[in-house]
Amino acid sequence: xxxxxxxxxxxxxxxxxxxxxxxxxxxxxxxxxxxxxxxxxxxxxxxxxxxxxxxxxxxxxxxxxxxxxxxxxxxxxxxxxxxxxxxxxxxxxxxxxxxxxxxxxxxxxxxxxxxxxxxxxxxxxxxxxxxxxxxxxxxxxxxxxxxxxxxxxxxxxxxxxxxxxxxxxxxxxxxxxxxxxxxxxxxxxxxxxxxxxxxxxxxxxxxxxxxxxxxxxxxxxxxxxxxxxxxxxxxxxxxxxxxxxxxxxxxxxxxxxxxxxxxxxxxxxxxxxxxxxxxxxxxxxxxxxxxxxxxxxxxxxxxxxxxxxxxxxxxxxxxxxxxxxxxxxxxxxxxxxxxxxxxxxxxxxxxxxxxxxxxxxxxxxxxxxxxxxxxxxxxxxxxxxxxxxxxxxxxxxxxxxxxxxxxxxxxxxxxxxxxxxxxxxxxxxxxxxxxxxxxxxxxxxxxxxxxxxxxxxxxxxxxxxxxxxxxxxxxxxxxxxxxxxxxxxxxxxxxxxxxxxxxxxxxxxxxxxxxxxxxxxxxxxxxxxxxxxxxxxxxxxxxxxxxxxxxxxxxxxxxxxxxxxxxxxxx
Numbered sequence: 001x002x003x004x005x006x007x008x009x010x011x012x013x014x015x016x017x018x019x020x021x022x023x024x025x026x027x028x029x030x031x032x033x034x035x036x037x038x039x040x041x042x043x044x045x046x047x048x049x050x051x052x053x054x055x056x057x058x059x060x061x062x063x064x065x066x067x068x069x070x071x072x073x074x075x076x077x078x079x080x081x082x083x084x085x086x087x088x089x090x091x092x093x094x095x096x097x098x099x100x101x102x103x104x105x106x107x108x109x110x111x112x113x114x115x116x117x118x119x120x121x122x123x124x125x126x127x128x129x130x131x132x133x134x135x136x137x138x139x140x141x142x143x144x145x146x147x148x149x150x151x152x153x154x155x156x157x158x159x160x161x162x163x164x165x166x167x168x169x170x171x172x173x174x175x176x177x178x179x180x181x182x183x184x185x186x187x188x189x190x191x192x193x194x195x196x197x198x199x200x201x202x203x204x205x206x207x208x209x210x211x212x213x214x215x216x217x218x219x220x221x222x223x224x225x226x227x228x229x230x231x232x233x234x235x236x237x238x239x240x241x242x243x244x245x246x247x248x249x250x251x252x253x254x255x256x257x258x259x260x261x262x263x264x265x266x267x268x269x270x271x272x273x274x275x276x277x278x279x280x281x282x283x284x285x286x287x288x289x290x291x292x293x294x295x296x297x298x299x300x301x302x303x304x305x306x307x308x309x310x311x312x313x314x315x316x317x318x319x320x321x322x323x324x325x326x327x328x329x330x331x332x333x334x335x336x337x338x339x340x341x342x343x344x345x346x347x348x349x350x351x352x353x354x355x356x357x358x359x360x361x362x363x364x365x366x367x368x369x370x371x372x373x374x375x376x377x378x379x380x381x382x383x384x385x386x387x388x389x390x391x392x393x394x395x396x397x398x399x400x401x402x403x404x405x406x407x408x409x410x411x412x413x414x415x416x417x418x419x420x421x422x423x424x425x426x427x428x429x430x431x432x433x434x435x436x437x438x439x440x441x442x443x444x445x446x447x448x449x450x451x452x453x454x455x456x457x458x459x460x461x462x463x464x465x466x467x468x469x470x471x472x473x474x475x476x477x478x479x480x481x482x483x484x485x486x487x488x489x490x491x492x493x494x495x496x497x498x499x500x501x502x503x504x505x506x507x508x509x510x511x512x513x514x515x516x517x518x519x520x521x522x523x524x525x526x527x528x529x530x531x532x533x534x535x536x537x538x539x540x541x542x543x544x545x546x547x548x549x550x551x552x553x554x555x556x557x558x559x560x561x562x563x564x565x566x567x568x569x570x571x
Contacts, residue, residue, distance in 0.1 A: 039063035040134040045490055048189050049165045050219060052121055057489045059115045060134060062108040069106040072099045072134055077127040080120045084184055086487065086568035088116035117487050119187065159433055160277040160331045161490035161498040164224035167216045171207055172504045175554055181563050184570045189488055191502035193230040195552060196247050196519055200263050209264065213273050226277045228502060233260050234316045238285045239303035240293040242522030253312045257319050265323040268330055278330045281502055282320055284376045286313045287358055288337035291350045298535040318361030325368030333435055336372040338380045339415030340473035343407045352422045366428050373435040374416045377503035379470060379479050381441055382486060384411040386452040386465030396458040403462045412436055413493060420495045433497030438485030439505050443467040444567025447481060474537035477509040477527040478545040478558055483565025506559030512548040521550050
């Protein structure tokens with residue numbers, strides 16, 4: 001990847017982070033039946049901070065003997081007050097905070113970790129806690145996950161999310177806060193979608209790109225801050241889904257370059273914004289369509305055949321990567337679909353090859369790609385805990401179930417990690433990182449299963465235990481029963497740069513019926529709750545919510561559904 005300095009390998013950076021955050025202590029037995037622990041490590045990361053509040057992720061690692069339950073204690077050094085938490089039970093008395101394990105993450109073997117998070121309010125300074133205790137034993141080292149001291153400010157770093165806050169879009173935040181219960185998430189960072197040329201300059205009623213970047217500088221203060229932009233305006237955009245069609249026709253590649261990418265690159269290259277870490281997620285739902293929805297496949301569409309023949313998806317993505325990647329503080333992450341799209345053998349390898357082709361098109365190189373993003377605006381569960389593709393039930397492999405349907409992957413995390421390795425094998429930098437959009441894949445609420453399904457048949461086993469409650473894995477529009485997923489978190493798993501909310505919760509996927517608009521967005525029957533399906537979803541009902549507006553417009557019913565079914569639950 002290009003850089004104003006020579007980047008260190010990702011593995012070296014992770015090792016340095018571990019040395020900074022490592023802490024050990026001598027264990028003694030604790031009351032309540034918990035086992036002893038001989039050491040612990042804590043990573044405390046302020047993920048996002050705004051005027052009067054902040055979001056923090058805490059990962060506690062047991063470096064001693066196994067424990068069956070845990071309790072982490074610390075004291076704030078300022079006037080911070082916890083207002084909401086997830087994945088742990090949090091209580092506060094004065095400055096002292098106690099976090100106790102949830103029912104599902106109490107057992108920590110040697111080397112095992114648990115991650116939880118919280119929102120808190122503060123005024124003045126927000127100093128980091130000085131020390132932590134795990135089950136009464138002090139973890140005696142540094143509790144923080146700071147920026148790497150060898151990364152000069154304003155230069156491209158290995159993982160842009162590490163040690164940085166993330167931009168809160170004030171337009172989305174205001175809409176979320178106006179919803180009942182929305183204030184619980186209105187301070188979360190979301191992506192800014194540049195889905196048409198007019199979005200670059202904005203309008204009297206909407207912020208343009210410069211306005212967002214100026215606000216980002218204000219939010220940044222003296223620290224590091226990531227701004228997340230969605231680059232989304234290819235010619236013949238999203239050739240297999242009418243709801244997200246765009247303003248540019250299939251042959252308007254020159255307009256895409258001159259009127260869309262070039263102005264964005266010029267603004268991002270303004271020295272005024274050089275201290276921001278600008279993450280660009282490049283062209284959602286484009287390149288995978290050329291693999292899965294063309295030629296003789298039953299899912300092929302004439303529109304996708306056209307885009308494969310004229311090469312404008314490949315040319316456009318290559319041009320965008322080259323131009324945007326030429327700005328030293330821009331980090332390009334290419335859209336890589338999701339496991340329910342390219343997780344099958346005949347899609348997996350060809351998709352990686354196509355991404356390499358696009359990255360090197362139009363004079364570009366793989367160095368312009370910092371990483372990839374999966375599950376953008378989709379609903380695939382992050383981790384299915386009650387079954388795996390290696391299970392066999394009633395004499396059949398889980399892969400033979402109707403839900404998995406011979407896919408190699410059952411969830412998004414396993415797919416993203418495996419696909420990262422495949423991308424490296426076809427020529428991408430070994431240091432690439434992955435992002436996973438968790439804005440709508442929580443699948444909580446009363447329907448969330450507490451264990452595996454019946455072993456009577458492989459379908460009963462999978463369907464009874466899966467978190468993802470969609471009727472079919474090919475359903476993608478305003479899904480009924482969906483919930484907010486993991487909160488945005490940096491470096492949550494090996495090879496993953498961050499969990500992000502790139503699709504802002506509450507923004508529609510597409511209209512339930514035909515609605516005239518000036519953005520080129522059509523009506524896709526997959527957004528119609530009465531639709532009986534097509535080859536891409538096995539001729540199943542769409543599972544879409546009724547009453548939805550045009551894609552990108554505010555959809556209150558969806559927002560409320562996501563809050564109601566959030567997992568981890570909102571508190």
